[in-house]
Amino acid sequence: MDSFGRKRVSGLLWIVLCAAPLVLLGCSPPPPGEVVVYTALDQEFSEPIFEAFTRRTGVEVKPKYDTESTKTLNLVSAILAESERPRCDLFWNNELLHTLRLERQGALRAYQSPTTAAYPAEYRSAEGEWCGFAARARVLLVNTQLLAEARWPDSIEDLTDPQWRDRCGIAKPLFGTTATHAACLYQAWGKERATRFFEDVQRNCRVMSGNRQVSKAVASGQLLFGLTDTDDAMLEVEAGSPVKIVYPDQGADQEGEELGALFIPNSLCLIKGSPNPAAAEQLMEFLLSPMVEGRLVDGPGAQIPLNPATEAKPRVETPDSVRAMPADFAEAAAGWDAAAEELKRIFATAG
Template sequence: MKRKQKTILFMAAIVFLLIPAVAISASSGQVVVYTALDQIFSEPILKRFEKESGIAVKAVYDIEATKTTGLVNRLIAEKKNPQCDVFWNNEIIRSIILKRKGVLTPYHSPSAEDIPGQFKDKEGYWTGFAARARVLVVNTSALTAKEQPSSILQLTNPEWKGKVAIANPLFGTTATHVAALFSLWGQEKAKGYFMELKANRIKIVDGNSVVKDQVGSGEIVAGFTDTDDVNTGVLAGLPIKAIYPDKDGLGTLLIPNTVGLVANCPHPAKARKLMDYLLSRDVEKDLAYCPSAQMPVREQVETPANFVSVDQVKTMPVDFEKMADEMEVSVKFVQQLFIR
């Protein structure tokens, strides 16, 4: 497993070289978007934008194992000669990192006026929408309601030894979750928690969807994942459910999609039109109704019946900028702990 995880980490460092090159020109009638949201969810929205706007979209998607990290590395590598116009991220911390590295440029979209301030960069470098929650997924056939965990802290207890999984903590929303705990708890307590998880033989797998699949198959009985993965599993008939953890304490981490305008991009006017579309209420509605069931971050956006909305969740009180401050330290720590 350790050799496999090292291979995945190496892939993340070079994945921008493996993604097919995007052929663009200054006179091109298209807009280029790199998107970390799963293609099955993002592609239909981009196709509708093409149809409604008449602007062709060239989309470059991530891969499951390395998630956002590969696209971020590519954007950094292309900084002096941008090939992308819009970065549609399925999380937030690496959007902040791209801002700090000068890869993004400000844009205050009129579509985002009613998005709460907590989900927007004050300077306009990124804007958040359509959130997912970091939840616990459990096998409902293997665990009774009383046996199901209500807190992430419980998973360090002996009864969960060898029965829990988490996606590779160097990538995607799992890395974001780790950074959130480092920023909220402080480094000493956060390191202690992950050391206890390792001592309890937590299983490291290649992605959040793998966590969901293994819980659904009964290979393990619980795991850390995102609400979109749980919802797709439920729709597929897996015996699983999402638990929004720590309702009486720490709370549940909400992770919005973010969108940012690439600095010196080839097609800035078309890029702004795409961003306006992605930040519309209609797109938040679409993402709520699609199998990923993502939560609108603003009020009074139509959602399906029995939908869990942002205001129904006890949210983890995090500072996204502080999380970004902790990312380098937290990633280095979990790499040394789980993967070296």
């Protein structure tokens, strides 16, 4: 081979060697990517779980949070406003009412998975558009230093008793789990009775911006008792505050079979047309796993497991140990707009 031929072969070999890394790079898997989550669960509870997901998968979680008092409503409003060009891939709601409202407005994408199928039918969509997990109960929190046990309230209707005027509290029932509770009461009682109840509550109670504020006010002695969630109540219990949780409406002599302690799950749903659908499904599977639900059960929020495979033991009562309020969440969501108009009128100047 002459010198020209040798140079030509060497040149071709050099081109091949230089091109090989580019070919290999082109065949390598794409980077893990990202997933955008709008979450109403408190950042202190959800952020460590997102970090665990990223460590396991390499997928970056970009969460959007909002303020304590109006976060669910603001996040839902954002999802609806962005419906033409969705930014959110997955919505982690800390209640169920507004998830069902998104479902009714066609904003959700169906996703059937073996993980979802493990949850009880009443806590998931038959069409696969949402799944509930890690519940909380609506409870009364009592200051034990200021109120003797014989006088403890045992019903949500104690919030309307004039003897406790301005010494009991509730979060404004237009947001969060208090809104879900209000919607369920309108569905169970009907408009007339529920409206009368909330009018009495507004006159009698101190109306606060959120359940956390109610729990803190009871623990500090600003209130004798208040209606709140088990996660906020347990933060005070386990901090050593002089408080006790009362599960309302447990007595056989109390009016109405429709009462009891209302249990409200967290809920997950995928947003239709979102930019990162595969990563969103991956994150949803992770969040619904027994491991993650167990972490929420064992964590400071003391959530209540709904997946039978979750081995963690709850630190609060469950629907198996106390009387639960029967709730038709779908019907409550369907009637929410009408109920909200009444509640806006009643609580226009409160909170």
